[in-house]
Amino acid sequence: MKILHTADWHVGKILKSHSRLDEQRAVLADLVRIADAEDVDVVIVAGDLFETSTPSPQAQGLVMSTLLALRGAGGAGGGRQVVALAGNHDNQELVDRVYRPVLGELGVHVIGRPKRPDRGGTITVSTRRGERATIAVLPFLSYRFAVRAAETVLHEAAEHALDYARQVEAIIRALSSGFTGDAVNIVTTHGTVLGGRRGGGEREVQTLLGYELPRTVFPAAAHYAALGHLHRYQEIDGPCPIVYSGSPLALDFGEEANEPVALVVTATPDSRAHVRAVPVAGGRPLRTLRGTLDGVIAGAEEAGDAFLRVILAERARAGLGELVREKLPNAIDVQLAEQFRPRRAGETRRSRLGRSPQELFADFLAEGNTGDERVTALFAELLDDLSADAGGRR
Numbered sequence: 606m607k608i609l610h611t612a613d614w615h616v617g618k619i620l621k622s623h624s625r626l627d628e629q630r631a632v633l634a635d636l637v638r639i640a641d642a643e644d645v646d647v648v649i650v651a652g653d654l655f656e657t658s659t660p661s662p663q664a665q666g667l668v669m670s671t672l673l674a675l676r677g678a679g680g681a682g683g684g685r686q687v688v689a690l691a692g693n694h695d696n697q698e699l700v701d702r703v704y705r706p707v708l709g710e711l712g713v714h715v716i717g718r719p720k721r722p723d724r725g726g727t728i729t730v731s732t733r734r735g736e737r738a739t740i741a742v743l744p745f746l747s748y749r750f751a752v753r754a755a756e757t758v759l760h761e762a763a764e765h766a767l768d769y770a771r772q773v774e775a776i777i778r779a780l781s782s783g784f785t786g787d788a789v790n791i792v793t794t795h796g797t798v799l800g801g802r803r804g805g806g807e808r809e810v811q812t813l814l815g816y817e818l819p820r821t822v823f824p825a826a827a828h829y830a831a832l833g834h835l836h837r838y839q840e841i842d843g844p845c846p847i848v849y850s851g852s853p854l855a856l857d858f859g860e861e862a863n864e865p866v867a868l869v870v871t872a873t874p875d876s877r878a879h880v881r882a883v884p885v886a887g888g889r890p891l892r893t894l895r896g897t898l899d900g901v902i903a904g905a906e907e908a909g910d911a912f913l914r915v916i917l918a919e920r921a922r923a924g925l926g927e928l929v930r931e932k933l934p935n936a937i938d939v940q941l942a943e944q945f946r947p948r949r950a951g952e953t954r955r956s957r958l959g960r961s962p963q964e965l966f967a968d969f970l971a972e973g974n975t976g977d978e979r980v981t982a983l984f985a986e987l988l989d990d991l992s993a994d995a996g997g998r999r
Contacts, residue, residue, distance in 0.1 A: 606736045606789050608878075609640050609675075610868040612651035612833030613852035615694065617664035619656075620857060620912065621937045626663060631887030632854050633671040636867055639883050640675055640685065643869050646732035648675045648685055651833030651850065652692025652745055652795030659696070669708065676713050686730040688714045691744040692795040692833055700744075716742045719776060726780050729788070736789065741780035741827075743794040745834070746773060748816065774822040784826045789872045792823055793831040798847060801835045823847055829870055829878040837863050838882055846878045854888035858914045858938070861891040895942070898929065905933050914938040921947050962988060 616629050640648060654668050676687045691697045700717030708715050720726035720742075728740045748769055777792060784790040799817045820843035823830045827845040837860075838851035853865045865885045872878040890911040894901040901915050913936040915929055926939045966984050 606647065606732060606734075606738060606872055607643060607645040608647045608649060608738075608789075608791070608829070608831070608870040608872065609636070609643065609645040610649050610651065610829075610831045610848065610850045610870055611636055611853060612795070612831075612850045613653045613692070613836055613856075614650070614668070615653055615656040615852065615854075615856055616668050617656040617660045618854075618856055623912070623937050625854070625888075626667070628854060628888045630667055632865070632885055633667065633887075635885050635887045636853060637671065637674045639867050639869070639885070643883070645869065646685060646734060646736065647730065647738055647740075647791075648687045649740070649791070649793050649831045650687070650689035651793050651831050652690050653694045653833060654689060654692070655695050657694065658699070669704070672708060672713050672715075673711060676711065684712060684733075686714070686732060686738070687712075688728060688730075688740055688742060688793065689716070690742050690793060690795060690833075691717045693745040693747070695745075697744060714742075716744055719743055719746060722780055722783060727783050729783070737787070738789045738791060739784055740791045740793060741777060741784075743773070743776060743780060743792075743796075745795040746776075769816065770818050770822065773818055777822055778824065781824050781827060784824070787874050789829075789874055790827045791829050791831060792827045792845075793833075795833040797834055798832065798841055798843075800841055801849065802837055802839055803835055820844065820847060828872045828874075828876075829880075831868075831870075836860055838866050838868070840880065846880065848880055853885040855891050858891050858893055861893060898925075898932075901929075902932050905935075908935070911935060912937050914940075916940055916942050918942045918945060920945055 614629065614633065616633075618625055618629070650672070655664055660668075672687055672689060676684045691700045695717070697717040700715055705715045705717060714728050716725055726742055728742060730738050730740065732738070773796070777794070781790065781792060797817050799819055820841060823843055823845055825844040830843070830845055830847040832847065832849045835849045836852040836856060837849065839849050841847040848868060850868045851863060851866060852860070853867060855861055855863055855865065865888055866882040867885050869881045869883055870878050890909070891914070892908045892911040893914045893916065894904045894908070895916045895918065896904070897918055901917065905913065913933055915933065915936050915938065917925070917929070917939070919925065919941065921941060929939045930936050
């Protein structure tokens with residue numbers, strides 16, 4: 606059985622006010638091309654299909670058409686099996702109430718919130734070659750809703766004192782209870798495993814502060830664990846092969862060194878999965894140039910068509926940003942190096958420009974000597990809940 610594993614599409618992502626929808630369209634088309642060329646049987650999209658909980662009509666249309674293309678371009682013998690789950694950026698209610706029933710009628714398995722094994726949490730599929738796969742699916746589980754999800758999946762009262770990792774482990778154990786020796790057994794989820802290397806663009810609070818999972822949450826009976834959330838391709842040692850596909854497109858300048866790939870996984874019921882990374886084309890690279898104006902202009906010659914972040918070792922002067930953009934049309938972020946940024950007399954606070962609400966709130970706590978990771982985590986959860994509620998109202 607051949608499986609295509611991808612994740613973290615983040616369709617609708619805007620970089621410094623610059624739309625990347627054309628790149629995302631090209632990248633997702635290349636994923637379909639890879640699925641065709643490799644003649645895969647199953648496709649797993651391990652979360653974060655969208656960048657926000659309120660995706661634009663264009664973003665929604667692109668995701669839905671790509672899922673259908675992955676399903677329908679299956680060659681002789683019928684379409685591929687496609688399984689997609691919600692990540693922390695996705696609106697789980699939208700996925701369950703809109704995409705799940707519509708795409709389900711067309712043979713695409715879409716899961717928004719955690720579900721019991723007999724209600725869609727465990728999916729058994731047969732391929733056009735007559736092979737069988739059992740897939741345990743756990744969408745992103747926020748810390749706040751972990752107890753509720755445990756009660757839903759386990760169908761019994763959960764201990765509210767139970768920590769996040771133990772709840773996730775219990776849920777995965779229930780979802781994988783139907784694994785058998787005559788099928789390819791797969792676990793897919795969207796989360797952070799201890800020891801995983803961050804790609805650079807993840808929501809930091811949801812990769813730390815109690816969200817990290819030990820490798821032992823994945824059962825030895827699984828042939829493969831297909832993960833999303835960390836944007837860098839990596840394999841993690843554990844009871845079974847535990848692998849992040851990474852994002853097929855560098856999402857911000859913290860990810861400029863990441864290699865965009867999709868994973869082609871070969872597995873049989875009696876063998877350990879073999880993973881092969883296939884490069885994904887269509888996205889423009891990102892590059893950071895540092896130095897004087899003359900230096901970065903000279904360095905841009907080697908950057909090709911990359912989008913540029915320019916950090917100037919120059920004193921501020923009128924028209925400097927416009928001059929950089931005139932010389933370097935691909936520069937979408939121009940800033941001064943820290944030591945050259947002007948400050949007012951007596952100013953000690955960091956600029957608010959370009960900083961996230963979580964960073965600003967952490968500074969607020971620090972200034973009052975009340976910094977507490979638990980409070981910071983709760984603040985981030987409330988922000989996510991507000992975003993999801995706003996998406997549901999729209």
